[in-house]
Amino acid sequence: KNEVEQSPQNLTAQEGEFITINCSYSVGISALHWLQQHPGGGIVSLFMLSSGKKKHGRLIATINIQEKHSSLHITASHPRDSAVYICAVYHGSQGNLIFGKGTKLSVKP
Amino acid sequence: NAGVTQTPKFRVLKTGQSMTLLCAQDMNHEYMYWYRQDPGMGLRLIHYSVGEGTTAKGEVPDGYNVSRLKKQNFLLGLESAAPSQTSVYFCASSYLRTDTQYFGPGTRLTVL
Numbered sequence: 001k002n003e004v005e006q007s008p009q010n011l012t013a014q015e016g017e018f019i020t021i022n023c024s025y026s027v028g029i030s031a032l033h034w035l036q037q038h039p040g041g042g043i044v045s046l047f048m049l050s051s052g053k054k055k056h057g058r059l060i061a062t063i064n065i066q067e068k069h070s071s072l073h074i075t076a077s078h079p080r081d082s083a084v085y086i087c088a089v090y091h092g093s094q095g096n097l098i099f100g101k102g103t104k105l106s107v108k109p
Numbered sequence: 110n111a112g113v114t115q116t117p118k119f120r121v122l123k124t125g126q127s128m129t130l131l132c133a134q135d136m137n138h139e140y141m142y143w144y145r146q147d148p149g150m151g152l153r154l155i156h157y158s159v160g161e162g163t164t165a166k167g168e169v170p171d172g173y174n175v176s177r178l179k180k181q182n183f184l185l186g187l188e189s190a191a192p193s194q195t196s197v198y199f200c201a202s203s204y205l206r207t208d209t210q211y212f213g214p215g216t217r218l219t220v221l
Contacts, residue, residue: 004151033209033210041214041215042214042215043212045209045210045212048207048208086151086152088152090207095206096142096154096168097152097210098151099153101149101150101151102151
């Protein structure tokens with residue numbers, strides 16, 4: 001069983017829709033990251049969180065430590081949001097990031 | 110600031126050839142990482158470094174060696190390339206271990 005599971009694997013949305021990507025993990029963590037991988041391959045960090053909620057522009061990330069679950073929301077989606085979104089967790093005993101397989105989002109105009 | 114840079118961007122090798130991938134960062138980060146990304150799999154850690162002169166094994170270290178002679182550079186070597194090492198390689202760096210990681214643009218390696 002993968003330690004970090006993302007759902008859905010693929011997501012197609014119409015421009016303007018509200019989008020939710022989910023991440024569940026099975027290990028104790030000290031922090032969770034959301035990253036975005038552009039179609040060209042570049043990877044950028046969106047959020048790092050260990051509790052509660054963070055917001056940046058149209059992106060909102062939440063985490064529930066007790067339920068071992070995080071969500072990434074995109075409000076008023078736009079075609080430029082099309083990318084792969086990756087969840088990664090810091091597992092305390094290993095001390096390195098464990099990555100999910102990613103969710104491929106396509107936003108149609 | 111250039112951030113994290115990687116050279117080369119693309120490379121094709123024949124089985125048994127060797128090569129070195131270079132990662133450079135100008136953010137004075139202590140931690141540097143080498144990952145590989147394969148279709149249908151998450152990023153996997155190959156080796157990492159917690160400071161100049163130090164290296165440590167990650168999840169998939171076999172067939173790779175690394176060196177961190179200068180704080181800003183982290184080299185990944187393949188001594189005898191195999192087709193199973195065909196992948197996209199990403200370098201990343203961070204100030205603290207649990208901090209945001211900054212990624213390079215990636216190197217696409219094909220081993221024939």
